[in-house]
Amino acid sequence: MNSLWLILITAAVLVGLFLIGVRYFSLWLQAYVTGTRIQMLSLIMMSLRKVDPRVIVQTKIMAAQAGLTGISTDAIEAQYLAGGDVGRIILALIAAQRAHIELDWNTAAAIDLAGRDILEAVRVSVNPKVIFCPEPKAGVHSTLDGVSKDGIQLQVRALVTVRTNLSQLIGGAAESTVIARVGEGIVSAIGACDIYQEALADPTLISRKVIAKGLDSQTSFKIISIDIASIHVGRNIGAQLRITQANADVNIARAEAEGRRAMAVAREQEMLAQTQENQALVVLAEAQIPLALADTFREGRLHSKPLQEQRKPEDLTQNTRQSIRPVSAPDLKHYSRTPKLGNRG
Numbered sequence: 001m002n003s004l005w006l007i008l009i010t011a012a013v014l015v016g017l018f019l020i021g022v023r024y025f026s027l028w029l030q031a032y033v034t035g036t037r038i039q040m041l042s043l044i045m046m047s048l049r050k051v052d053p054r055v056i057v058q059t060k061i062m063a064a065q066a067g068l069t070g071i072s073t074d075a076i077e078a079q080y081l082a083g084g085d086v087g088r089i090i091l092a093l094i095a096a097q098r099a100h101i102e103l104d105w106n107t108a109a110a111i112d113l114a115g116r117d118i119l120e121a122v123r124v125s126v127n128p129k130v131i132f133c134p135e136p137k138a139g140v141h142s143t144l145d146g147v148s149k150d151g152i153q154l155q156v157r158a159l160v161t162v163r164t165n166l167s168q169l170i171g172g173a174a175e176s177t178v179i180a181r182v183g184e185g186i187v188s189a190i191g192a193c194d195i196y197q198e199a200l201a202d203p204t205l206i207s208r209k210v211i212a213k214g215l216d217s218q219t220s221f222k223i224i225s226i227d228i229a230s231i232h233v234g235r236n237i238g239a240q241l242r243i244t245q246a247n248a249d250v251n252i253a254r255a256e257a258e259g260r261r262a263m264a265v266a267r268e269q270e271m272l273a274q275t276q277e278n279q280a281l282v283v284l285a286e287a288q289i290p291l292a293l294a295d296t297f298r299e300g301r302l303h304s305k306p307l308q309e310q311r312k313p314e315d316l317t318q319n320t321r322q323s324i325r326p327v328s329a330p331d332l333k334h335y336s337r338t339p340k341l342g343n344r345g
Contacts, residue, residue: 027057036060038073051077059086066094071105084112092118096166099126103166111169121220125164128224131175133158133182143232144183146190151238154190154199156206157229158182162221172220181219182226185210196233203228 024043031038038057046053056076063071068090079086089108096103101122111118134142134157143155160182165172189209193199199206207226216223 024053027053031057031060034061034064036064042073046077049077049081051080055080055086059090062087062090062094066090066097068093068097068105075105075109079109079112082113084109088112088117088119092122095119095122095126101125101166107166111166114170116169121164121166121169124162125166128161128163129221131160131162131179133160133179133186133226135179143230144186145234146187147237148190148193148196148199150195151236151241152196153234153237154196155230155232155234156186156190157231158186158207159227159229161224161227162216163224165216165220165222168218169220173218174220178216178219178221178223181215182210182223185213185215186226200231200233203231 024040027043028038028040036057038060043053043057046056056073059076060071060073076086079089089105089112092108093103093105096108099122103122108118111121134144136142143157145153145155147153160178162178186206189206190199192209193205206228210226211223
């Protein structure tokens with residue numbers, strides 16, 4: 001009975017070794033032949049660590065065949081477990097090596113884990129990319145509109161040739177930032193022209209001013225060249241602004257004149273009211289005259305008498321007394337015929 005169990009265990013072990021050999025022997029032999037020297041036990045441990053040994057072996061073989069040294073199997077396994085694409089990383093390293101671009105495993109692995117396509121970045125670095133500025137939109141003719149100092153609008157479309165800056169690919173600004181900076185630089189360069197004919201005569205003047213500003217700093221790209229694809233003359237913005245300002249000044253002057261006219265009309269009405277008030281006061285004063293006369297008549301204080309009688313003798317000086325002549329009879333008759341006002345009524 002014991003011998004039967006021993007035979008069964010031995011058969012199971014042999015079957016297991018056979019299955020392991022069938023699964024891993026070809027990978028081990030492939031790695032051994034290509035000079036990667038991956039041990040059988042390492043292949044078995046990869047399966048236990050949820051790592052696909054076939055991917056690791058193929059990646060290691062590609063690196064060895066391309067002459068990439070210093071890339072350990074543990075580093076490849078760690079990148080695989082972190083969710084990186086080890087195959088594209090090795091392809092990117094091979095392409096960078098062939099193009100004499102400085103790129104190591106750690107930088108490429110970090111770029112891959114950051115979500116960037118490292119292989120595409122290396123390809124753009126080898127084969128520069130052309131960016132339209134501004135970005136073309138379906139059915140819309142997009143342009144960059146700048147205004148020179150003489151007020152003439154220029155409509156510009158540019159082509160920006162860039163290559164990937166691998167050293168700033170992590171944390172660097174993306175393509176949209178480059179487009180925005182170039183657009184801002186073109187508008188600023190047009191605004192620096194005294195007359196619009198300067199930009200029309202030499203469009204490279206705009207390109208030189210934009211490139212001199214170093215707009216590709218802290219970005220994932222390096223600007224190689226900026227080419228003006230088209231430039232057109234737009235509206236006369238300066239004249240339109242001056243017309244608008246003149247209309248605004250006219251409206252302000254009219255408003256001020258209307259305000260002064262309203263004040264004058266108000267003053268005129270105030271003077272008319274004051275005149276009416278004064279006339280009313282005059283009428284009231286004139287109405288008091290009959291009342292005063294009536295009071296005077298009733299009191300008997302209104303009558304006529306000679307001038308000599310109105311003066312008291314003691315108020316006259318000696319010389320005045322000598323100048324007074326006696327009243328004659330005709331004079332008395334004249335005074336006697338004068339009617340007494342106090343008897344009226």
